[in-house]
Amino acid sequence: MTLAIELVGGFLGLLVGGELLVRGASGVARRLGLSALVVGVVIVGFGTSTPELVTSVEAALAGAPGIAVGNIVGSNIANILLILGLAAALCPFVTSAKSVIRDGSIVIATAVAFALAAWTGTIERWVGALFVVALVAYMAFALRSDGGQAVSEDAPGEGATPLRLSVVFVLVGLVVIVVGAHFLVESAVELARIFLVPEEVIGLTMVAVGTSLPELATTIVAAMRRHSQIALGNVLGSNVYNTIGIGGITALVAPIPVSATMMTIDIPLMLAISVLLMVVVATGMRVTRWEGLALLGLYVVYMAYQASFAGTATPA
Numbered sequence: 001m002t003l004a005i006e007l008v009g010g011f012l013g014l015l016v017g018g019e020l021l022v023r024g025a026s027g028v029a030r031r032l033g034l035s036a037l038v039v040g041v042v043i044v045g046f047g048t049s050t051p052e053l054v055t056s057v058e059a060a061l062a063g064a065p066g067i068a069v070g071n072i073v074g075s076n077i078a079n080i081l082l083i084l085g086l087a088a089a090l091c092p093f094v095t096s097a098k099s100v101i102r103d104g105s106i107v108i109a110t111a112v113a114f115a116l117a118a119w120t121g122t123i124e125r126w127v128g129a130l131f132v133v134a135l136v137a138y139m140a141f142a143l144r145s146d147g148g149q150a151v152s153e154d155a156p157g158e159g160a161t162p163l164r165l166s167v168v169f170v171l172v173g174l175v176v177i178v179v180g181a182h183f184l185v186e187s188a189v190e191l192a193r194i195f196l197v198p199e200e201v202i203g204l205t206m207v208a209v210g211t212s213l214p215e216l217a218t219t220i221v222a223a224m225r226r227h228s229q230i231a232l233g234n235v236l237g238s239n240v241y242n243t244i245g246i247g248g249i250t251a252l253v254a255p256i257p258v259s260a261t262m263m264t265i266d267i268p269l270m271l272a273i274s275v276l277l278m279v280v281v282a283t284g285m286r287v288t289r290w291e292g293l294a295l296l297g298l299y300v301v302y303m304a305y306q307a308s309f310a311g312t313a314t315p316a
Contacts, residue, residue, distance in 0.1 A: 007187040011210045013180020014051040017173045018214025021047045024169025027161035045237020046139075046245075048218055049075075050174065051211035052238075053246045054181035059203070060254040067188060068250050069118070069258055070203020071211060073270050076111070076239045077204075078212045080277045081299035084235050086216070087223040088292025095232055095281045103236040104278045106138060111274045114243040115267045123247060123256040131248025138240060184210055200262055205306050232281065239274070269302075 024047075052075050059067040087093070113134070117127045161169070184207065192202045215238050222231035250256055258267075280291050 003187050003190055006183045007191070010180045010182070010184025010187060011213070013176050014055075014184065014210055015180075015213045015217070017176030017178075017180055018048055018051055019173070019217065020169045020176065021050055021173030021214070023161070024166040024171075024173060027166030027169065028163065031163045031166070045234050046241055047170075047173075048214040048234060049238045049241040049246065051177050051181060051214060052242055053249060054178050055184060055207060055211050056246050056250045057253050058181050059207075060250050060256065062186070064192075065254070065256050066198065066200040066259065066262075067192075067203035067207055069123075069247075069256050069262060070200040070266075071207045072114075072242050072247050072250075073262065073266050074204035074208025075212050076242050076270050077266075077273055077302065078208050078299070079215055079235045079238050079242075080273050081295045081302065082209070083212060083216045083219050084232070084277070084287065085292045085295030085299060087219045087231055088287040089289055089296060090220060090292075091223045091226075092287060092289045092292065093223045093226070093231055094286045096285065100278060100282045100285070103142075103233065103240075104281065107236050107239050108271075108274050108278065110134070110138075110240050110243040111271050114247055115271055117247075118258040118267050119263050121258060121263075123251040123258065125252055125255055128248040128251025128255075131244035132252065135241065135245045135248060138244075181211075198261075200259055200266070201306050204266060205303060232287075235277075273298075 052071055056068040056071050059065070059071065113131070117123045117131075188202050188207050191197065191206075215234055219231045219234050222234065247256070280287055280295070283291075
């Protein structure tokens with residue numbers, strides 16, 4: 001019973017904390033006059049990726065590297081197949097050439113970089129440092145290349161929130177996320193031990209979906225309000241942060257060993273899905289309802305595949 005409470009509490013903490021963080025970050029961005037695309041990629045994408053960051057670091061510190069790397073890879077897969085697929089299925093939206101050419105190419109490049117680092121067997125601290133430097137360069141590049149278009153008044157999560165209140169939302173959201181991530185990782189590790197489920201599977205499924213809830217809520221709201229730049233930018237930005245940001249910071253905390261299964265199956269799959277994302281958004285510069293349903297179908301197949309590994313872990 002206590003384990004169930006911790007698990008549900010962890011999920012709720014990530015959801016509530018992520019909502020507060022996104023609302024605050026978007027409010028700050030609006031006050032600074034940033035464009036919708038930058039809000040989606042840099043601000044909202046970074047904010048909604050904070051649960052993955054905290055959870056992966058917690059997992060690494062708790063001696064559960066499988067959950068850490070599984071969370072990164074699983075979140076990227078969930079962002080594309082589940083979140084973007086569901087958003088498009090509910091409300092098809094248009095994309096832009098800038099999203100495809102600039103941010104889409106960076107999504108693929110960072111996925112390749114993460115895969116190359118993982119295929120060595122361990123993501124070392126020096127690689128993590130390079131990833132963090134690359135993330136800072138990416139954020140600077142996104143801000144510098146932005147056209148300076150003002151954020152629309154009705155962009156999701158912004159409203160007319162005062163700057164000070166937005167900052168409070170950011171700080172409170174971070175605290176709630178940290179607490180939620182702690183309980184989520186603790187309960188996820190215990191579940192893996194009880195049901196003999198490999199750590200990587202827990203990270204790729206349960207933890208990945210849980211930490212992606214803020215992205216899910218933000219992307220769906222943005223798509224339904226016709227703010228396609230924020231919807232797509234959130235997914236693209238989150239995937240970049242997951243690979244080089246979260247992967248880099250987690251590796252700095254503790255080198256991340258990568259399993260053979262992750263190297264040969266899940267990470268190559270993440271690469272393939274990243275390329276698929278660019279094909280989908282570049283076709284007609286829109287994501288149709290049928291394309292969204294197809295992405296959702298692929299995610300169902302992927303989750304069924306992961307479920308087949310339940311009970312295959314070796315008892316401690």
